[in-house]
Amino acid sequence: MGVRGLQGFVGSTCPHICTVVNIQELAENHRTKYPGCTPTIVVDAMCCLRYWYTPESWICGGQWREYFSALRDFVAAFTSAGIKLIFFFDGMVEPGKRDEWVKRRLKNNREISKIFHYIKSKREQPGRNMFFIPSGLAIFTRFALKSLGQETFCSLQEADYEVASYGLQHNCLGILGEDTDYLIYDTCPYFSIGDLCLETLETIMLCREKLCESLGLHVADLPLLACLLGNDITPEGMFESFRYKCLSSYASVKENAGKKGNIILAVSDYISRVLRLYQGEKKIEDMLPLGPNKALFYKGVAAYLLPGQTSPWLVQKSKGIITEKQVVNPESKQEVPMCLDPESKQEVPARTNPESMQEVPMCTDPESNQEASMCTDPESKQEASMCTDPESNQEASMCTDPESKQEVSIYTYPEVKQKLPSETGAEYNPEVLVCTPPEVKQEDAMDMEPEIKQVTMDSDSEILKVARMHHVHSESYLVYNIMSTGEIECSNTLEDELDQALPSQAFIYRPVRQRVYALLLGDWKDGARSGPVVKEWFVYPGNSLKHPDLVRPLQVTIQGRKPSLEVLWLSQEPAVQARRLDTLLACFNLSSSREDLQAVESPLRALCCLLIYIFVQVDTLSLEDLHAFIAQALCLQGKSTSQLMNVQRSWLTKFHNLKAVVCKACSKENRRIVGRTHWNSHYTGRLGRQGSSSHRTGSTHGHPGHGQPWRDQGPGGRQYEHDQWRRY
Incomplete structure (x- = not known):
């Protein structure tokens, strides 16, 4: 997440919020105050990749030893000062953040296009001003840090929330990162990675208490301010008219603050002067133009509440709009604050305990259809048609994605010689939970009715718990997301969309992924002509990312009996190593x-x-x-x-x-x-x-399975346009 305009406001209008500190001195003070407690800094690793990756010749990547040396020096600097580091990496994209994720990926596409244009026109490498993180760097960094003996975690929800939660619950020295949300969370101090001098361990500390003094707010007001300004949950445009209304009535406009700075000051003034004055006497939605976005707004405020925290803006003393109750997390046995909107009858949790790693679904706005469930109403009717590529004789069934209400293609390959079933009901067995979207009616000559299954593992499955553990401890990537939600994503890679010689990596490796899906989700029953699908959000040229590609697993042919995940992951038998090799080669x-x-x-x-x-x-x-x-x-x-x-x-x-x-x-x-x-x-x-x-x-x-099956698949589930991709 990130608050719109707050970083620039702090730097230009309120520089006193930023204080130069020596982390080593702070650590010594921490030891004095808390004897026997090792000073610990929580590192938002995704914010630090640019700081760690320093080579000037960055365009081709590959400077692994130089990069590893930088990581080793970074760890050594803190270790020598007696400071422990805990690293957190992004592990998934929350459903409610998908739109923002897509927006950033499309923005990155434009930046990458500029990079390749520069290379072609200048015949030289761009400078650091055009720097783009090399592909796969975050994944490699996890394993590099683990090899250096560092404790690394991969998040099960928004990473900055888990970072803030860990920092608060473990009484950490501070958070090292570059995200204005760390000014909003009521957690430990926030240090800037961009201003860190590794030799002296000096950096800038951004103080949320001083920010509140400048804005005339309390720390508990900051989540409300963040949502009104716009963040990854509440889009910037949602309260745009409200912000300008505040600005037009704001009497203390500052010339040096700029337009965005004065908007922040005006909205803060409204919160302190108007909202707090009437709180308890007037419903908050009467004071704010929430409209159909009410549930989304409350969710945004609650998203900043760490375990055990409450917000005065989510509780009404009299006939309140929001009442608060406590719900017990069944795994951790800890209470999680829940906020209930009596009109929509929806619960907005204040998130979960990151130590228990227990996911709790967030509220859904029925009008905006935010965070729609993977399982949909089987009574709803959706039509599908079968189309065939005249060049490849490739069948691709088209269906309507229940979340986006747009047509998406279901990928099948010629090598899989399958046909879609006429009727197959949802099944449940102790190992696999099958969720079926709306029935898909087929209107072709064969009068077949394909079934589109979103398959995820039973949450009580032992192997899913193993996958979850591997995910949390950064020992695997994407596997748990596939097994638990049937959805994965791949961010931007340095690919030239105008290069006619090389296909996108998203297509090249799709057959491998499909065989892995078959291993993770299990094969469909013999005789069945339809399997489960996985939602892929992969960035590649021509993909608008309006909806995911729905990709079917491919059957895996392994000599002898196909080994189970339990055997592949957990068995220590000598013969299993050969089975692992067989499985790798089969993929x-x-x-x-x-x-x-x-x-x-x-x-x-x-x-x-x-x-x-x-x-x-x-x-x-x-x-x-x-x-x-x-x-x-x-x-x-x-x-x-x-x-x-x-x-x-x-x-x-x-x-x-x-x-x-x-x-x-x-x-x-x-x-x-x-x-x-x-x-x-x-x-x-x-x-x-x-x-x-x-x-x-x-x-x-x-x-x-070899050849280029990806070439026949088209640009995913997007609506086809009249361009070079139309050939599919």
Whole structure:
């Protein structure tokens, strides 16, 4: 989250809120005040990635050793001062925040387009003023910090809420991050990562008490102010007219505050002068233009309440609009404050205890349809039609997404030779909970009625608890979200939307993800012609992100009986390691190359799997590209910076061995990797990204999962437009 305009206001209008502090001195004072308690700082890791990643040559990424060294120095600086660090990473996008997430992804797309335009026009790398975080950096950072012995957590809800909760409940020295919401939460002190000097451990502390003094508010008023100004829950436009009404009647306009600064001052004045004056005597919705957004507004205020906290704006003394009660969290046995709106009869929880990691659904506004449930009314009727791509003979059923009321495509691949069922009811067994959206009526020649299932694991499932534990402790990524909600997302990557040679990674790796979905969610019953779907929010060129892509799992073919998740994750039997390898190869559809790959040492085996898969999927990659990938992997091993500057091909034998393994596996799939001297004539006339001739359409050697099934899928569930993507 983040409060609109607050960061600029603090810097320009209220600089006294920012105080230079020495964290080491604060830690010493903390030890004196709390003997036997180790001073602890909670780190919002997502806010720190730009601080940690400092290379000037950032556009290609890959400076892993330099980055790891920066992380090691960061940890060492605090450790030497006797300060413990706890790192939190974003682990999911809350349903109510999806619109804001989409808005930021589309904004990032525009920034990435500018980066590639600069490179093409200037023929040089952009400076740090155009810096964009390299792909996958957050995931790699988790494992890097764990290897440095640091305690890392992946959130089950909004990360800044869990950071603020942890800081409050564990009496932490402070929060290190760069998010104005840490000024709103009533928690421990907030330190700026952007102003941190690692050598001296000096930085800026932003004081919420001084902010309140400047605004004439109490700390308990700050959540109300944040919602009226606009944040990730209450859109900026919701109270725009109200803010300008406050500004027009504000008598103390400051010239140096600017327009946004004076709006903050005017709204604060309204809260302190008008709202607080009538609180207890007049309903808050009579004072504020809540309209149909009432439930969303109360949810926004409650979102800032940490465990055990209440808000004076959510309690009415007389015939109140809001009453407060306590609900016991069944796992932690702790009480969670709930706020009830008597008109909408909806409960707005003040969130949960992050230690118990128990999720509690937030309230739903029936008019704005915020945070709609995954399970929908089976009596509602939705129509679907079957369409076939004339080029690929690819069937894709179209249905209406009950959340967005828009048509989305359900992905099936030619390799899966399935047909959709005429009638299949929702099923429940002790292991899997099947939620069916509205029935989908089929009106084609076969008069079939496909079923679209959103499958999630039973919340009491032991394996789901294991997945949850792995997620929380940053030992896996996306797995728990798939199993618990059937929904995942992938943020922006550095991809040139105008590049006609390379497809998006979202399409390249979709078949792998689909096989993983089958492992996580379980196969559908034999004879059934429809499986579950997973909602994918993946950023790729041409995707408006108005709604998710609904993607079906692909059946996984593994030699022998397919192992369960319990076996793959928990078993220590020696034979299981071989089963894990079989499963990995099956996900990449490389079982036929098992013998050759098994002879490759680890971790180069994983490199070979990845290279084979990529080169089979994307035939615009050349032999020189393969040389570069392998050389980078080999030549960087055990080499210092000075050695790398003068490295020779001393590892030539190993280089050729790896090259041979990759080329042999690709040849089995009728993929001949050629040099660029042959490439120009070989690929003349190809249309490039997503075009009908730019990638291979399948295998002729009995492995139908290779080829480029992603090319036939179209740009996801968006409404098709008349552009280069229309070919789907």
